[in-house]
Amino acid sequence: MKSIQVGLLGIGTVGSGTFNVLRRNQEEIKRRAGRGIEITMVADLDTARAKAAVGDGVQVVADARAVIANPDIDIVIELIGGYGIAKQLVLQAIAAGKHVVTANKALLAVHGTEIFAAAQQKGVMVAFEAAVAGGIPIIKALREGLTANSIQWIAGIINGTTNFILSEMRDKGLDFATVLKEAQRLGYAEADPTFDIEGVDAAHKVTLMSAIAFGIPVQFDKAHVEGITKLAAQDIKYAEQLGYRIKLLGITKRAKGGIELRVHPSLVPAKRLLANVEGAMNAVVVHGDAVGTTLYYGKGAGSEPTASAVIADLVDITRLHTADAAHRVPHLAFHPNAMSDDLKVVPMCEVVTSYYLRLRVADEAGVLAKVTGLLADAGISIDAVLQREADEIGGEGSTQTDLIILTHDTREGTLDDAMVQLQALPTVLAPIVRIRKEELS
Amino acid sequence: MKSIQVGLLGIGTVGSGTFNVLRRNQEEIKRRAGRGIEITMVADLDTARAKAAVGDGVQVVADARAVIANPDIDIVIELIGGYGIAKQLVLQAIAAGKHVVTANKALLAVHGTEIFAAAQQKGVMVAFEAAVAGGIPIIKALREGLTANSIQWIAGIINGTTNFILSEMRDKGLDFATVLKEAQRLGYAEADPTFDIEGVDAAHKVTLMSAIAFGIPVQFDKAHVEGITKLAAQDIKYAEQLGYRIKLLGITKRAKGGIELRVHPSLVPAKRLLANVEGAMNAVVVHGDAVGTTLYYGKGAGSEPTASAVIADLVDITRLHTADAAHRVPHLAFHPNAMSDDLKVVPMCEVVTSYYLRLRVADEAGVLAKVTGLLADAGISIDAVLQREADEIGGEGSTQTDLIILTHDTREGTLDDAMVQLQALPTVLAPIVRIRKEELS
Incomplete structure (x- = not known):
């Protein structure tokens, strides 16, 4: 032939x-x-x-x-x-x-x-297998391997540059700017790293996975995109003490009112395989109603890993071009006339997840009671609290300390409102740090 | 339609x-x-x-x-x-x-x-996607997703029963027989667990993966099959101290003289994702020349996870039955007229890997020198040695101790010969325990 x-x-x-x-x-x-x-x-x-x-x-x-x-x-x-x-x-x-x-x-x-x-x-x-997670055959897995399932959610480390930076920040206790420079020197980050570190690249990829998983059109403009540039080394350290690692995740999820589509740093339990994906490696977790949780891991970039995906597509086309068009694998997994128009991407205020909050507070009696009371009044349930000794934070004689709170699942809009109130407390001395947390169970 | x-x-x-x-x-x-x-x-x-x-x-x-x-x-x-x-x-x-x-x-x-x-x-x-690793689309990944690659090796945890037993033995420090009973009570092991615990089920699965990866006929009769029934809790503990976990792996590998095809317990570095696959979960690592190392994780058994794979096959057939037969995905990845007849499964004595050895020895001067000298003479290079205090092994006043040796890569036949000599030493007091070790790098 x-x-x-x-x-x-x-x-x-x-x-x-x-x-x-x-x-x-x-x-x-x-x-x-x-x-x-x-x-x-x-x-x-x-x-x-x-x-x-x-x-x-x-x-x-x-x-x-x-x-x-x-x-x-x-x-x-x-x-x-x-x-x-x-x-x-x-x-x-x-x-x-x-x-x-x-x-x-x-x-x-x-x-x-x-x-x-x-x-x-x-x-x-x-x-376009090579467009998401380099050499990992994740498009094929989603589109063909898991075709029996109603996909519930996907969470992926799909940008190697940011995962390398976060791994280094954790390993060496360094801050973002220092590690970014090192990553650029080593070739893990580009001269203009904006697309990577601001989460745009990950958002492109999760947008494609979202369409394939849920039968919706690609909607990059609806994605919530947040990068890692504001992450502080101390939050990585506190997360670690609470049993979590911080990863930049692309997440898409079947939710009550539609589909969640978001990229942002997330706490992930340290015991999950995904939390242990280090350096420039990628991994995607897919949860289907029948199969349960599956994970796909490999190199997300680079010359030959990406070539592996490009060539797999060449072979697929070589095979499928003799099948009649109606029987080929649809581009976005669902046949074009069977896409969902009614499944909308929900706004971030409607997203339900759990949170890590860090409050720089005055080290005085009653602060914890005030903060937790305010959260309770807002209907936000607390999972764990970590209070540092003032001396550890500001040196001997310090009058400030860090209060770290993990919440249970909360509607983001509800938390936004509560944060405005928390921020207004005279004993809260600096902008509150808020990082989302995904249990992935 | x-x-x-x-x-x-x-x-x-x-x-x-x-x-x-x-x-x-x-x-x-x-x-x-x-x-x-x-x-x-x-x-x-x-x-x-x-x-x-x-x-x-x-x-x-x-x-x-x-x-x-x-x-x-x-x-x-x-x-x-x-x-x-x-x-x-x-x-x-x-x-x-x-x-x-x-x-x-x-x-x-x-x-x-x-x-x-x-x-x-x-x-x-x-x-037959459902025949290997349940709901994980590993057959599709090997046969289509990684089709650009010359596959170098595959190593998988592909039997949930044995992985559950090994996880429990490690977690709880219990011996094999106790945990097997618990696994049977919980439904993780069958009343007659022979096929699982003796490695036969894993060997069936790795035989299929081997054929697909290397373009060779299925050759279950050529597989080396070793189960977990002889594993002692203390070896799991020693391995842990050396930075390893013990997993039952199905391994197939391109080697000098042909293809390795083997199932046996293996030490795996604790930092590898594969070592952290716990309970009844399955995972397969595939190393291709272009893509590098990839990993696929999920439920390897159970009603709906396996159904997920069965239905994916139904959809594939629904799609491909209109393609002319010459353009379908070949059953074993390679077209039947393009299978390798010259790639033979190599006998175990030709396999090259590294080893964990545990010797119960007399606690007296010169034993270590004798043992290591004998290995050196055989050309076997030592990676690490762990010697226990005699008191820890046999209680106070004990005259016996355990000597644990990790070797570098060695031809198995060479090690077999050396073990005969080691076993004949008067200071070696019990049958030597030998477990293979895979770095998976």
Whole structure:
């Protein structure tokens, strides 16, 4: 059987990884896929770099449109990234009847509805395993492996940069800014790390998982996005003393009024496997009504791990392109005419979860009673309290101390209101720190 | 589109779970699969139990052959288990042109070659996600998600009963026999637990994973199978002191002379996620050349977790049956004409791994020097030594003590020879305990 011919747009880290793995394992991949899969054409503005990466025998062009226009190309891999030219090229490839493989989470989380509709209409596939959690086959697990389940919730460490920073902050007791610099030096964080540290990248990924899990459209604009830049080393330490670790989680959850969709730092019980995912590794926990809790762990980024996902998509397309379109795996797991329009993303004030609160308070009699009384009046139930000795906080003779409170499940709006009241107490001396807590049980 | 009609053979724990989940989530499954999937006929010798389980509207028969003979049935689920009647029925269903879904690891690990060949010839699929690690979609991950990779090794906790027993032995410091009784009382172990505690069940499962990972035929008869019945509580304690936990692992690995295929208790570094998989949970670590190390965790048994896998297979078949047979996912990941005949399972003496040795020795000068000298002469390199105080072992005035040695990587045959010599030392007072150790890095 004739080889499947693939055109690659953009040959940076992931692109060259894809080219190398496909070539190195070509024999084995062919034995699995039933036919060869070959990158025969590459487009990159830096044609010299591209030629150096692929060697002879592969056509290199500067203009990506030449790849799309090539009638011999069956599948186009988009590894340019971003919303601009990448979007145009993906839509052009679809219009030209090409199947598309992309690692572009930003593009799909924001413009997925338009892109998947175009693909559907044209009868081609847009595959994106590499867009979430790198080499971990989590899209396949959600879309196919757990298809029997009504998914209840997903919680994932889906950004390696922030997990590396948080692991280092905990290990070494350092603050955020110091560790960020180290991460940049080691190549774990980019020169402009905004998308990672502000939670945007994780939000793109959890948006995609949310759509697949619940049969709703991609709605990045509805996601609550909070990064790790404000996390203090002392909160990581206090959390540890209470039996928790702090992780940046992407969470999506079936809730009373709809679907929760949020990215923020979370306390996670130290005994959970997810809390023990260290460094730049990723892991996603999925809870289904039938299967219970499952977890998927691996490298979430990097040249060959991401290439592993890109190539898995190439093989899937090679297999499925002979199935009639109605029987292929739907892009977002649910058939387009069976998506839920009635399941809305709920606002954060309606989210129900538990909380870690840290209050810098005057070290005087009655403060604890006042604070806990106020929470009780608001109907907020307390799970644990940790009060530090004043001397430990401000040195000998200090008149301030830290009061740490863990709450039981509470509606976030209720807590917001209570925090306004707490903050107004004359004995509360600094802005209250509030971090959400997920038991994941 | 007409619903896919499914016939169920055997409605015990997993069968009723499958029926219930399929009915409870039928709407959502249909929205994913693109058409309904319905169990319309059930065969069970206990027709009264079957009728009670499925209610009205589903045909119940005592004779499974009536299900297979029904021309309206598209897919047959075999949940009878064992090698006997189950094998006949699976082959009859295939001959009748039915697709088959089975959770029967024993049948496939032993008779898989015959069954898959029959299915291939007839152009039908035999799907078995539920046969390994219950609800964890590990077959799909290996066969599709990691298809880009040359798999290097797999190590899994794939038997919940033994993991429950080992977790309890460690937690409570109890011995094997005591914990086994407790496990039987709680329903975690069967009245006849032989298949679980002797490692046979795990060996069935790792045999299937081995075939899929490396493109070799299923070869249960070549697997090295060792259970947990001889594990002593003190070895679990010593391992802990050295930073390890003991788990029953199913391991398959690309090695110099072929493929390793083995089930036995193993020390695993306590910091690895796999070492922290507790109770009846399962987890499989897969290392691929491109993706690196990935891990898959979840419930390995039980009614609805296993049903989750059975139904995922039903949906896959519903999707893929319209693809031409050459483009479906091959049963064992590799196309039948592309299996490796040259990759042999290597005998245990050729396996290279590291070891934990416990020697009960006379508490006298020169013993350690003698033992380590003998190992050095054999070319066996020592990683760590733990020597107990004699008083701790045999009480005050004891003249015996325990000497624990961790080795670096060693050829098992070399260690076997060295152990014969060690055992012959007059200062070695009891049979040496030898447990393999896997760093999984």
